[in-house]
Amino acid sequence: MAYKHGVYTQENPTSLATMTQTDSGLIVAFGTAPLHLATNSAGANKPVLCYTYAEAVKQFGYSDDWKKYTLCEAMKSQFALFNMAPIVLVNVLDPSKHSQMITDKATAITNGVATVSDAVMLDTLKVAISAEGTALTKDTDYTAAFDDDGNLVVTVISGGAIPTGTEQLYLSYTMLDPSKVEASDIVGGVDTASGKATGLELMDEIYPRFGIVPGIIIAPGWSSDVNVASVMRAKTSNIDGHFNAICLCDIPTDTVKSYTAAGEWKNKNATAEKNCDMCWPKIKLGTDVYHLSTQLASVMNYTDSQHDDIPYYSPSNKNLQADSAVLDDGTEVYLSSAQAAYLNGQGIVTALNFIGGWKSWGNRTAAYPSNTDVKDNFIVQRRMFNWVGATLITTFWSKIDDPANKRLIGTVVDSANIWLNGLTAKGALLGGAVEFRDEDNTTTDLMDGILHFHVKMTPPSPAREIEFVQEYDTSYIATLFA
DSSP states (O other), X not given: OOOOOSOOOOOOOOSSOOOOOOOSOEEEEEEOOOGGXXXXXXXXXXXXXXXXXXXXXXXXXXXXXXXXOTHHHHHIIIIIISOOOOEEEEEOOOTTTSEEEEEEEEEEOBTTEEEEOSOBOGGGOEEESSTTOOOOOBTTXXXXXXXXXXXXXXXXXXXXXXXXXXOEEEEEEEXXXXXXXXXXHHHOEEOTTTOOEEGGXXXXXXXXXXXXXXXXXXXXXXXXXXXXXXXXXXXXXXXXXXXXXXXXXXXXXXTOOSHHHHHHHHHHHOXXXXXXXXXXXXXXXXXXXXXXXXXXXXXXXXXXXXXTTOTTSOSTTOBOSOSEEEOTTSOBOOOOHHHHHHHHHTTEEEEEESSSSEEEEOOBOTTTTTOOOHHHHBHHHHHHHHHHHHHHHHHHGGGTTSOOSHHHHHHHHHHHHHHHHHHHHHXXXXXXXXXXXXXXXXXXHHHTTOOOOEEEEOOOOOOOOOOOOOOOOGGGGGGGGO
């Protein structure tokens, strides 16, 4: 130790830990994207965090054909309708698998332009004057680009190798084929040789990649498939070994055409899963038709953003961007409040046009009515438990492997209780406390470095029913003689 002579100072670490800020509802969307329209393609089975519409389009492309390219629906809802960010997009349409080769397709030239409606991968395009002919040179003999409708436009360059009066060109290319994508591609898996994950198996990579806890899983156009929905429900728990999320799944509207049938379908096909919310029917805005799950995810994001990103406000009775509710064939659905309440009683979220325009309607998770535990059957309770758990994990992760002494225990208990008291003062909780109890911590556990903290909390339930009792009071007749 160096010889000292004088007055010195040193610092000890603060005994209270600053609670981390975790995103209450990061959406992770799985589906298909028009990669041929992307200028910087993200490729297949790679989670991408997007904060703007522009960067999403740059990496995934955009098309109004949402039945083929389902991620575009999520992009439109999140960025254009609700102006919310970020979102994680995962495209499973793999050009190496979900494509086909087109050879020497004769394409007519009109006013110097040849147009192809196929989803052409531009870097595979070969243009020739004749079948099996020599390839022409791009930007010397012709230009190739996509128009606003996603069609490939090949324009003849004057003075190039294409003779004046040529009536057709022969095009060879690889085209994306979304029809080859199956539910199994959304479900995904892990390659035994490479160890690479695909589809929903990528959920465990979200936090390590971006440092943000995933909160909501959606798969527009695919979640009505019972196999996909089953895996979505499974992937809401123990994400990356620690976190929980919710998934939003749709009941199909091509075969389920009434509110009573929706209840029957849910009871037959959906397990009573606390981290799953079921939706029926679809909603429409102008000519665009959205799955209700897609907009409900954005509604949750928007509602959270209005309350400090704490998910204690229910997404029910919040504005949708819609002018009608519809079935798959376009048939409009107008539910009475009693019919909508029936769906809610079956654990299904719906859309209701009652007072103030079209709104999401329903507070119950898919666990209702078979699961009577309040923390499991209310959407807002479930999301609060997930969020508080994620915040505690990310905050005190830095304490792992520190000495298990009174200082550590005091830091955890004091910091967590101050935070919970703040949530209580805000109204996000009715009360909450963290305790380190003797009965929870055995001597053998403590010897082995295992600490158990007991967390008690009560998020407020949504006021789902308000009743006014009216009574005729005869005493007021006396006012006639006052």
